[in-house]
Amino acid sequence: xxxxxxxxxxxxxxxxxxxxxxxxxxxxxxxxxxxxxxxxxxxxxxxxxxxxxxxxxxxxxxxxxxxxxxxxxxxxxxxxxxxxxxxxxxxxxxxxxxxxxxxxxxxxxx
Amino acid sequence: xxxxxxxxxxxxxxxxxxxxxxxxxxxxxxxxxxxxxxxxxxxxxxxxxxxxxxxxxxxxxxxxxxxxxxxxxxxxxxxxxxxxxxxxxxxxxxxxxxxxxxxxxxxxxxxxxx
Numbered sequence: 630x631x632x633x634x635x636x637x638x639x640x641x642x643x644x645x646x647x648x649x650x651x652x653x654x655x656x657x658x659x660x661x662x663x664x665x666x667x668x669x670x671x672x673x674x675x676x677x678x679x680x681x682x683x684x685x686x687x688x689x690x691x692x693x694x695x696x697x698x699x700x701x702x703x704x705x706x707x708x709x710x711x712x713x714x715x716x717x718x719x720x721x722x723x724x725x726x727x728x729x730x731x732x733x734x735x736x737x738x739x
Numbered sequence: 740x741x742x743x744x745x746x747x748x749x750x751x752x753x754x755x756x757x758x759x760x761x762x763x764x765x766x767x768x769x770x771x772x773x774x775x776x777x778x779x780x781x782x783x784x785x786x787x788x789x790x791x792x793x794x795x796x797x798x799x800x801x802x803x804x805x806x807x808x809x810x811x812x813x814x815x816x817x818x819x820x821x822x823x824x825x826x827x828x829x830x831x832x833x834x835x836x837x838x839x840x841x842x843x844x845x846x847x848x849x850x851x852x853x
Contacts (some may be wrong), residue, residue, distance in 0.1 A: 663840055672743070672844025673782070674828050725770065725789070725839055726797070729782040 633717045638734040647704040651717030654698040659721050662693060664702045665711040667732070673716065676702070688720050707737045742766075743845035745830055751851045758817040760848050766812045769835035771813035772842065773797075773805060775826040782829065789835060790815055812835030 634652040641647040653662065663678040677684055677691045679700070684691045690703040704711050716732040746761035752830050764771065773785040774797075784797030786805040802824060806814040813832075817824055827849050829841040 661840065670846075672831070672847055673842070674844070675841045678840060720840065725787060726784055727782075727840070727842065731779075731781055 631662065631717055632728075633715050635715075635730065635733045637731065638736070639701055640660075640736050641704075641707050643709060643729040643739050644706055645670070647707040647711065647735060649702040649704075649715050649717075649735060650699065651702070652699045653717070653719045656697050656719050657721065660719045662691065662697075662700050663718045663720060664689070664691065665716045665718065665727075666711075667716070668710075672728050676715075682697055707735075709737050709739065711735065712737045743830060743832055743843050745845040745848050747848050748846060749849050749851075751853065752817075752820050752851055754815065754821060756762045756817075756820050756852075758820045758850065758852075760815040760817075760828055760830075760850070761843055762812075762813045762815070762832075763811055764830075764832040764843070765811065766832065766834075766843070767810065768832035768843070769810075770833045770839055770842075771807065772831040772833075773803075773813065773815045774829045774831065775799070775845070776829055785815065793801050812813075820850075822852050826850060 664676040665673040667673040679691045693700045714732040714734050718727050743764045752758050771788045774782045776782050776795045783799050788807045801805050804816045827847050829847045830845045833842045
C-alpha cells in the first residue's frame with residue numbers, strides 16, 4: 630500500500646473551515662483514500678473516503694487532485710469537538726488492512 | 740448505531756499473568772480486528788478475523804493469540820504478559836467485502852503490565 634505524508638499538527642479557529650492536506654504521491658490506480666479521526670481517549674472514527682471524484686457527507690468533504698497524488702479533507706465549520714488526530718490512509722479495495730501513520734493533530738481554538 | 744464494547748477501560752496485570760481482553764460488537768459484522776496503539780508508533784494490527792474460528796496474523800502477532808467462537812465476540816489473549824505489552828488495545832469490526840474499509844472501534848483498553 631502507498632504511504633501518506635501529513636503535517637504533524639495544525640490549528641484552526643472555531644467556525645472556520647479546517648483544511649487538512651495529505652500527500653500520497655505513490656498511490657496506485659486501485660487505491661482509495663480514507664480519512665479517520667481519533668478524539669482523545671476514544672477509538673478512531675471513519676469520516677469519508679474516495680477514489681477519484683470529490684466526495685461529501687454529513688461530516689466532511691474530500692477533495693482529490695486530478696493526478697491523485699494529494700488530497701484535502703475539509704471540515705466546513707469546525708467546532709471544538711473536532712479537535713482530534715486525523716489520519717489519511719490509502720488502501721486497495723481488495724485489502725482488509727488499514728496502514729495507520731502518525732496523522733495530523735488538529736486543534737480547534739475558540 | 741454500531742456499538743463495539745471492550746471488557747475493561749483500564750487493566751493492571753503482573754508479568755507472567757494470562758490476560759484476556761474481550762470485544763463484542765452488535766452489528767453482525769463479519770470482520771473483527773485487534774490493534775495496539777503506542778505513542779510514536781500509531782495503530783498496529785495484531786490479529787484479524789473474517790469469520791467464526793478464522794483468524795489471520797497482523798503485523799505484530801508475537802506474544803498474542805485470539806479466539807472467535809461466536810460471530811459477535813473476539814478475544815485477545817496474552818499468554819504470559821510482559822512489560823513490553825503495556826499499551827492501549829483497540830478492537831474494531833467491519834462488514835466483509837465492499838464496506839470492509841469502514842471499521843468501527845471500541846473505546847480501548849489501557850493495559851499496564853508491572
